[in-house]
Amino acid sequence: MLYLVGLGLGDEKDISVKGLEIIRQCYKVYLEAYTSLLGVDKEKLEEFYGRSLIIANREMVEQDSDVLLQDAYKTDIALLVVGDSLSATTHIDLLLRARQKGILTQIVHNASIMNAVSAVGLQLYNFGQTVSLVFFTETWKPNSIYFRIKENRDLGLHTLILLDLRINEPSFESLARGKKNYESPRYMSISHAIGQMLELEFLCGRKVYDESTLAIGVARIGSSTEKIVAGSFKQLASVDFGSPLHSLILFGHRIHILEIEYIRAYALDTEVFDALVQQQFPSVSKI
Amino acid sequence: MLYLVGLGLGDEKDISVKGLEIIRQCYKVYLEAYTSLLGVDKEKLEEFYGRSLIIANREMVEQDSDVLLQDAYKTDIALLVVGDSLSATTHIDLLLRARQKGILTQIVHNASIMNAVSAVGLQLYNFGQTVSLVFFTETWKPNSIYFRIKENRDLGLHTLILLDLRINEPSFESLARGKKNYESPRYMSISHAIGQMLELEFLCGRKVYDESTLAIGVARIGSSTEKIVAGSFKQLASVDFGSPLHSLILFGHRIHILEIEYIRAYALDTEVFDALVQQQFPSVSKI
Numbered sequence: 186m187l188y189l190v191g192l193g194l195g196d197e198k199d200i201s202v203k204g205l206e207i208i209r210q211c212y213k214v215y216l217e218a219y220t221s222l223l224g225v226d227k228e229k230l231e232e233f234y235g236r237s238l239i240i241a242n243r244e245m246v247e248q249d250s251d252v253l254l255q256d257a258y259k260t261d262i263a264l265l266v267v268g269d270s271l272s273a274t275t276h277i278d279l280l281l282r283a284r285q286k287g288i289l290t291q292i293v294h295n296a297s298i299m300n301a302v303s304a305v306g307l308q309l310y311n312f313g314q315t316v317s318l319v320f321f322t323e324t325w326k327p328n329s330i331y332f333r334i335k336e337n338r339d340l341g342l343h344t345l346i347l348l349d350l351r352i353n354e355p356s357f358e359s360l361a362r363g364k365k366n367y368e369s370p371r372y373m374s375i376s377h378a379i380g381q382m383l384e385l386e387f388l389c390g391r392k393v394y395d396e397s398t399l400a401i402g403v404a405r406i407g408s409s410t411e412k413i414v415a416g417s418f419k420q421l422a423s424v425d426f427g428s429p430l431h432s433l434i435l436f437g438h439r440i441h442i443l444e445i446e447y448i449r450a451y452a453l454d455t456e457v458f459d460a461l462v463q464q465q466f467p468s469v470s471k472i
Numbered sequence: 473m474l475y476l477v478g479l480g481l482g483d484e485k486d487i488s489v490k491g492l493e494i495i496r497q498c499y500k501v502y503l504e505a506y507t508s509l510l511g512v513d514k515e516k517l518e519e520f521y522g523r524s525l526i527i528a529n530r531e532m533v534e535q536d537s538d539v540l541l542q543d544a545y546k547t548d549i550a551l552l553v554v555g556d557s558l559s560a561t562t563h564i565d566l567l568l569r570a571r572q573k574g575i576l577t578q579i580v581h582n583a584s585i586m587n588a589v590s591a592v593g594l595q596l597y598n599f600g601q602t603v604s605l606v607f608f609t610e611t612w613k614p615n616s617i618y619f620r621i622k623e624n625r626d627l628g629l630h631t632l633i634l635l636d637l638r639i640n641e642p643s644f645e646s647l648a649r650g651k652k653n654y655e656s657p658r659y660m661s662i663s664h665a666i667g668q669m670l671e672l673e674f675l676c677g678r679k680v681y682d683e684s685t686l687a688i689g690v691a692r693i694g695s696s697t698e699k700i701v702a703g704s705f706k707q708l709a710s711v712d713f714g715s716p717l718h719s720l721i722l723f724g725h726r727i728h729i730l731e732i733e734y735i736r737a738y739a740l741d742t743e744v745f746d747a748l749v750q751q752q753f754p755s756v757s758k759i
Contacts, residue, residue: 193488194581201582202492203485269583271590274730280593281734294481294588294694295488296556296581299596303558304579306567309586310604314629315597336627342601407581443561447568 187257187283191270191295194407196225197233204293208234212260215241215253219352220275221267221298222372222430224408230265238265242353247275250282257288269297298432301407302345305415306447311439313337315345318433320373321381331385334435335393341439346382348373348431372429375402379422379433394418394435399461401434401448402426416453417461424453442469474544474570478557478582481694483512484520491580495521499547502528502540506639507562508554508585509659509717511695517552525552529640534562537569544575556584585719588694589632592702593734598726600624602632605720607660608668618672621722622680628726633669635660635718659716662689666709666720681705681722686748688721688735689713703740704748711740729756 188207193199200208208214216227216238223230231238241264245252256262266276270292283290303309314337316330330346337344351371386394396419404412404426414424421433445462452458463470475494480486487495495501503514503525510517518525528551532539543549557563557579570577590596601624603617617633624631638658673681683706691699691713701711708720732749739745750757 191583195490198490198493199488199581201480201486201488203482205489206485269587269590272587272596274595277590277593277595277734278730281730284737292591292694294486294583294591296478296583297587297596300556300559300584300587301581303556303564304581306564308561308564309559309584310602313601314599314627317597340601340623407579443565443568447564450571 186261186289186291187254188261188263188291188293189270189276189280190263190265190293191297192223192265192267193295194223194268194298194301196223196408197230199295199407201293201295204295205234207293208236208263208265210261211263213239213256213262215239215262215264217241217246217264217266219243220273222350223267224405224410244353246279250279253279254283254286254288257283258286269295272297272299296407298347298406299345302403302432302434304406304411305401305403305413305434305451307343307434307444308441311343311437311441311444313340313342313344313437315347317347317349318373318378318381319349320351320371321384326384326388328385328389331389331393335391338393338435338437340437342437343440344435344437346378346433346435348375348378348433350429373431375404375424375426375431375433376422378431379418383418397461399436399458399465401451402431403434404428404431406432413451414453415448415451415458417457420453420457436466438466440466440469445469473548473576473578474541475548475550475578475580476557476563476567477550477552477580478584479510479552479554480582481510481555481585481588483510483695484517486582486694488580488582491582492521494580495523495550495552497548498550500526500543500549502526502549502551504528504533504551504553506530507560509637510554511692511697531640533566537566540566541570541573541575544570545573556582559584559586583694585634585693586632589690589719589721591693591698592688592690592700592721592738594630594721594731595728598630598724598728598731600627600629600631600724602634604634604636605660605665605668606636607638607658608671613671613675615672615676618676618680622678625680625722625724627724629724630727631722631724633665633720633722635662635665635720637717660718662691662711662713662718662720663709665718666705670705684748686723686752688738689718690721691715691718693719700738701740702735702738702745704744707740707744723753725753727753727756732756
C-alpha cells in the first residue's frame with residue numbers, strides 16, 4: 186500500500202492523528218520536500234513522528250519513482266507531502282503509475298495554502314483560478330500567468346499567486362555539461378514577485394494592475410510566525426516578510442464589505458488602505 | 473482565547489495533533505455542525521477527544537455569538553468546525569466580532585472539500601470559482617450559480633458545486649407564525665442537484681450544459697466510504713451515492729490528458745465516457 190499523507194502547513198503537530206498512526210506503522214517513510222516547505226526541519230519531524238525519514242527529491246518522485254512503487258508493492262510505505270497530499274501535479278501522476286501497477290493507495294488529506302488562504306478574511310468562493318509565478322530568467326518570462334490573472338480580475342474574482350521555490354533543481358550549466366550539480370535552494374519573496382509582476386504588466390500592457398493595486402502579502406501561512414500585510418504593490422514591495430514561503434493575493438471587484446473590514450486590520454497604513462479601497466472599489470466602499 | 477479548529481472531512485482521527493491538544497486543554501468545546509458534516513457522530517468524537525462537546529447551532533454562531541465570545545473572553549474555548557475552520561462566511565464574521573471585543577483568536581487549519589476535491593485527479597489550478605447550489609422552492613430558484621458556472625466554462629475551468637445541507641433551519645411556516653419549529657435535516661443528493669441544474673438551463677437558456685455533459689459525482693470525500701463516479705449528467709442522476717455529503721464537478725475544456733486518464737478509472741461506463749470525452753474535449757482526446 187502507498188499512503189500519501191499531507192502534513193499541513195505549520196509544524197510537526199499539524200499532521201492528522203490518522204496520518205501519524207499510518208507513519209508509525211509503515212515500513213518506510215519518505216519525505217517529499219520540494220513542492221512546499223514546513224516551518225520545521227527533518228530532524229524535528231523525525232523526533233516527533235518517532236520514525237526516520239528518507240528524503241524523496243524531485244527526481245525520485247517524478248522520474249525514478251520505481252523505487253517508491255517497488256517498496257509499496259511489497260509492503261506499506263508512506264510519502265509525506267507538505268500541505269495537502271494532492272496539491273501538486275506530480276502526486277496525481279504518481280498515483281496513476283501506482284494504480285497501473287496494481288498497487289493500492291490511500292490519501293490522507295490536510296490543509297493546503299489553497300484553503301488556508303482564507304485566514305486573510307477573503308471568502309474562498311470569491312477566488313478565481315490559482316496561479317504560480319516562477320523565477321524569470323533573461324530569456325524566459327512566461328506570461329500565461331498575466332492573462333490568467335486578467336481573467337480573474339475581469340470577472341471580479343480574487344487571485345492567489347503562489348511564489349516559486351527551487352529545491353533540488355539541477356543547474357542549467359550542469360545539465361548542459363551532462364553532469365548534475367544542484368542550484369542552492371531559492372524562494373521567491375513578495376518583493377521579487379511584485380517586481381516580476383510589474384515587468385509582465387510592462388511587457389503585456391493590458392492594464393491588469395499597477396504599483397498602486399491593492400494586494401495582500403502572506404508569509405508562512407498556518408504557522409505560528411504567519412505574517413499578513415495589506416497594501417499597494419509599492420508598499421508591499423518594501424516589507425520584509427522574513428523566511429519562506431510567501432504568497433500574494435490580488436483582490437477582485439466583487440469583494441464584500443465584510444472582507445474589506447476584516448483585511449483592514451492587516452493594512453500597513455490604514456489611511457492609505459482606506460483611500461485605495463475607495464478608489465479601487467468605490468461601489469463596495471460606499472455601502 | 474477563541475480557537476477555531478478544523479476537523480477535516482472523514483472521521484474523528486482527521487483532526488490534527490495540534491487541534492487535539494487544544495481541545496483537551498480548553499475549558500469549553502463547542503461543535504458546529506451545520507455548515508458541513510463528518511462521517512461520525514458527536515458521541516464518537518467525544519469518546520476519542522476525551523471531552524464532552526456542546527452543540528453550537530446556526531443561531532448561536534451567527535446571532536447569539538455573545539455566549540461563545542463571553543466564554544472566550546474569560547478562558548480558553550474551542551469551536552470545532554467540520555472541514556477547514558474558515559471555509560464558511562459565518563466563521564470569518566465570528567472572528568471579526570471576537571477581534572472587536574479584544575479577544576485573542578487562533579485558527580487551526582485542516583482539509584476542506586475545496587482542496588480534497590483533488591482526489592478525483594483534477595488539478596486545483598484548473599478550477600474556477602466554487603459555487604453552492606441551494607434547495608429550490610416553488611418561488612425561489614436563484615440563478616446566479618448558473619452564470620458563475622458559465623463564467624468558469626467560458627474560460628475552460630472546472631467547477632466544484634457544493635450541494636445544500638439544511639440542519640437546524642427554522643421552517644418557513646414557523647417563522648411566519650412567530651414560533652420556531654425546525655425543519656428535519658435535509659441533504660441534497662447528486663440526482664436532485666442535476667435536476668435543479670437542468671431546470672436552470674431550461675430557465676436561463678444559455679447552453680452552458682445539458683444532460684449529456686460530462687461530470688463527476690463525489691460523496692463523503694476524504695472518508696473511508698468515499699465514492700467517486702464519472703459520467704454524463706443523465707448517467708450520474710441514476711447513481712445511488714449513499715449518505716451525505718455529495719458534491720458535483722463539471723469539467724472545463726482546458727482539461728489535461730493526464731486528468732482524463734486518471735478520471736477514466738471512475739467512469740460508470742468506460743465506452744460512454746470515452747465517446748463523451750471525444751465529443752466534448754476533441755482537442756485533448758486526440759493528443
